[in-house]
């Protein structure tokens with residue numbers, strides 16, 4: 001019975017955290033209305049969040065003539081680190097519970113050598129910990145453009161030439177961080193979760209437009225992983241059965257050989273052209289493509305036209321198969337959205353461009369690293385003892401003077 005009560009309290013704390021996260025500064029009454037809990041139940045729960053340094057005061061509001069103190073999530077209180085791995089470079093993103101990105105860093109790296117890549121990922125992790133001091137760290141999640149086995153912490157990614165690489169063990173050994181704070185997942189899955197976090201539509205598909213093409217599928221608000229954790233590898237749908245190009249998976253005819261970034265850039269320009277230069281950021285390479293399209297370059301326009309047609313074919317398959325409310329195009333599909341024209345409506349499915357850029361997987365990974373706290377705020381230790389009138393725990397109609405700001409400096 002006691003355990004059940006504890007479980008309910010943790011769930012209610014998580015509910016308040018999510019309500020504050022979704023709706024911004026709220027008074028106790030607004031929080032009660034928004035969460036469905038009673039005002040009496042909210043008061044001690046808010047005190048608990050406050051003692052953990054997760055919330056702070058945010059001014060007052062006046063409702064029905066009575067001032068009410070507003071409470072919000074404390075920016076920078078708890079942070080998650082997302083790492084993303086791509087052929088030729090790595091990225092790091094630090095996000096807090098409010099969704100604010102505190103750090104985004106990118107570094108060139110020969111990712112085809114897994115041990116070297118893990119060394120650099122450990123460097124990025126240490127630098128992120130140093131550069132955002134004063135935060136509680138929930139963990140690190142690594143986004144992989146391939147298959148990630150979360151149970152074993154390993155990843156296999158043909159485009160990186162990674163096979164059963166022990167990502168979690170490797171990072172734990174290099175950083176000294178505990179294994180239960182480290183995780184690895186597929187980047188399209190993580191990007192889909194990041195998109196869903198911004199717009200919690202129940203049925204959503206995120207389509208990554210990078211060297212590889214993969215889908216993160218959310219159905220009824222839940223990420224679809226499949227029996228073997230391989231759901232969403234749509235880049236390997238055989239949509240081009242007469243195609244002559246071999247895919248990274250070893251087969252021919254994969255959708256990725258038509259709409260993957262490499263296929264697109266090959267169609268745009270010869271291999272010695274600047275758009276193929278891996279030292280340039282994807283965004284810069286897309287700017288070059290865009291410039292040529294605007295000047296009417298025939299080869300670029302033809303590549304855009306053919307890629308858009310192949311993209312539309314695959315999108316119609318996804319819309320028919322999965323019946324999502326929304327398909328979000330990521331990566332270079334989003335960067336060239338004005339030129340890669342695909343039908344915006346597939347029945348009742350809307351097709352939109354992501355605003356998260358090429359680092360959507362890294363942003364989703366940082367968010368995933370925060371999941372531990374979002375699911376159970378009590379994993380953050382209590383920092384202060386309850387006081388008579390301190391911080392956000394005090395009820396809004398408490399008439400005593402202003403509270404100290406606590407450790408928010």
Ligand SMILES: [Zn+2]
Nearest residue numbers: 236247249254
């Ligand atoms: Zn393939």
